[in-house]
Amino acid sequence: MNIVHIIPGxxxxxxxxxxxxxxxxxxxxxxxxxxxxxxPMYLPLFSHDANQNEIxxxxxxxxxxxKQKYALFRHAPQWLDNWLNSKPMLRFAARxxxxxxxxxxxDMTVSxxxxxxxxxxxxxxxxxxxxxxxxxxxxxxISNALLLGLAHKIKENMNVPVVxxxxxxxxxxxPMHPEMAEKVWQLMREKAIDVDMFIPVSHYYTSFMKERLQxxxxxxxxxxxxxxxxxxxxxxxxxKPRNIGYLSRLCHENGLDILVDAFILLKKLDNKQDVRLxxxxxxxxxxxxxxxxxxxxxxxxxxxESVEFIHDFEDKARTDFFDRVQLLSVPVHNGEAFGIYLTExxxxxxxxxxxxxxxxxxxxxxxxxGICYPHNTPEELAASLxxxxxxxxxxxxxxxxxxxxxxxxxxxxxxAKELTGIYEKVVEDYRVQT
Numbered sequence: 082m083n084i085v086h087i088i089p090g091x092x093x094x095x096x097x098x099x100x101x102x103x104x105x106x107x108x109x110x111x112x113x114x115x116x117x118x119x120x121p122m123y124l125p126l127f128s129h130d131a132n133q134n135e136i137x138x139x140x141x142x143x144x145x146x147x148k149q150k151y152a153l154f155r156h157a158p159q160w161l162d163n164w165l166n167s168k169p170m171l172r173f174a175a176r177x178x179x180x181x182x183x184x185x186x187x188d189m190t191v192s193x194x195x196x197x198x199x200x201x202x203x204x205x206x207x208x209x210x211x212x213x214x215x216x217x218x219x220x221x222x223i224s225n226a227l228l229l230g231l232a233h234k235i236k237e238n239m240n241v242p243v244v245x246x247x248x249x250x251x252x253x254x255x256p257m258h259p260e261m262a263e264k265v266w267q268l269m270r271e272k273a274i275d276v277d278m279f280i281p282v283s284h285y286y287t288s289f290m291k292e293r294l295q296x297x298x299x300x301x302x303x304x305x306x307x308x309x310x311x312x313x314x315x316x317x318x319x320x321k322p323r324n325i326g327y328l329s330r331l332c333h334e335n336g337l338d339i340l341v342d343a344f345i346l347l348k349k350l351d352n353k354q355d356v357r358l359x360x361x362x363x364x365x366x367x368x369x370x371x372x373x374x375x376x377x378x379x380x381x382x383x384x385x386e387s388v389e390f391i392h393d394f395e396d397k398a399r400t401d402f403f404d405r406v407q408l409l410s411v412p413v414h415n416g417e418a419f420g421i422y423l424t425e426x427x428x429x430x431x432x433x434x435x436x437x438x439x440x441x442x443x444x445x446x447x448x449x450x451g452i453c454y455p456h457n458t459p460e461e462l463a464a465s466l467x468x469x470x471x472x473x474x475x476x477x478x479x480x481x482x483x484x485x486x487x488x489x490x491x492x493x494x495x496x497a498k499e500l501t502g503i504y505e506k507v508v509e510d511y512r513v514q515t
Contacts, residue, residue, distance in 0.1 A: 082504060084110060084117040085218040087208075087228065090124035090138065095330040095363030096394050098421045099248055102282070102306050103224055105421075109309070109497035118216055120208070122228070139208045140201060187261045190253070194268040196230030205231065209238050220504045226250045226279075226294070229272035236275060242511035244503070247281040247290045248418045252334065270294050277507045280304050280500070283440035286418035302503050305444070306421045307493035313428035314400060315484050318407045319477035323356045323470055326406030326431070328394070328422045329413075331364040333371050336412035336436075341375045342459035343412075345382045347466055356470065358384075361391035361402055403429035407476065408469060410434040412457055416441060424491050427451070427483035432476060434465055447490055450483025 088103045110117040122140045192199035221235050223245045232243045254265050273294050279301050281287040287303045329335045344358045379388050409426040416439020423433050423444055433451035435441040445451045454465040
């Protein structure tokens, strides 16, 4: 099949679960022999694909922000637009970006959902023209529901079905002012008609988005996140030093403060003096004050030597991190639609310790590769970590379960075949309807 994936880039400044999800599915589809192409939006993907440099970044983050905020830039000369959208400028923007929160970007979110009727209509025209000129897809897959404004124009001009992944849209929308948040949800409900199939990443999130977007069952197909087990070095966690790991963006939303507070409590126990905390996942400019506060708490507790902030989280650095970690916890304050760091850690044989929120209970029950605790407080997390650290036999069994589940239930190659089946049905149904 000829498949186009439209993927917002993070610029590589932090561990982006959605970006990683899209990248792993893309690679697995290519391994299955499909002609899949990544189309980046906002920021570069920092892809290792040989042909990725030939594909422009659409909706360049700097340009669309300036055009949204200032009318002057909507009539800027082409040379200025090209310079703002150049990859060196976008890489600089990625390092400085704080756009992972909706505050101040509510109008932009609405405008993007309006598609050809929004202020980014020229960018949409450029993307569709490039697709018409360079590729002839059987199906177009957009990364999340905040991009639903693309769907109508793509279908109208290219006469192909559109599918849309669903993961953590609420994390972006719900922090908005209630009136603006409801406006965004309503726009997504209206634009959902232009999508042929939605693909949530967990059964929890399927139920959640079915209600939020008022979607019929026949337009929903749940597909868990997966990894290629061969990409991960398995070491039974019981054989490792007692290091607790955190792999995600270093921010409040992902519960870094809860883990730091839990670690401080844990270290007060007599038999936990050897336990260390390893933190990685990058950050944005918006997170610097929060990280500074966590470091202050660690220093005041006299634990600076027991906590390691690891700057590099890509490729070999992430492999080295997994080799050193015995347990992993990312205690996201409000839960998550999935959390691909769970499958990455479990593929390396690392048991996970998560709150009973979002999809965490679903993933841990299916994998058997971790434990959940009922209330997302530092006290309960510290107690759960302490109990597990004291039970080497349980750690060993959870480690085996974790790896086995990644080889079987969460194997990206099996999931890619399942996704291909979804594509084929969508394409068949679309051709019948048209």
